[in-house]
Amino acid sequence: MAPRTKISGEYTRISQKTAYYDLLDKLHDTPISQGTAIELVQHLAQTFQVNVGKVIFKQWHKGRAMYRTKNIILPATPKQDTRRVGFLRTGIVVHEFCHLLALQRGCRNHGEVFIKTLDELVLYVSQYQAQQQAA
Secondary structure, eight states, X not given: OOOOOOOTXXXXXXXXXXXXXXXXXXXXXXXXXXXXXXXXXXXXXXXXXXXXXXXXXXXXXXXXXXXXXXXXXXXXXBOOXXXXXXXXXXXXXXXXXXXXXXHHTTOOSSSHHHHHHHHHHHHHHHHHHXXXXXX
16 A cells, blocks of 8 residues: 555644544644634533643644643634645644543553544544534
């Protein structure tokens, strides 16, 4: 099998190892508003029983989860064209939330536990969004 192309806005290792390459790529291509991003984080936190601090939006930020404060920092501007990095999209919300869930599972890096946790979230969010659109 040929190596996969890196998903824009995602780490190469994750692009290569994810079980849900197409779904993850689609989430990274899907713009999301700040309000909907907050609602998604709150829904995921409740569903997966994760304590989350604040969701903070910063211009041109790539995204970050803060382990000590449990804050999630996301780009302020929703994705509007083909550019992904530095813009708010569903994939980055899921990725940064994944850090907090993976931390509960003993993971502080982008290793196997993180990738399996991300796969679980990617599948869940994809199904959740499909249900939301059908309602």
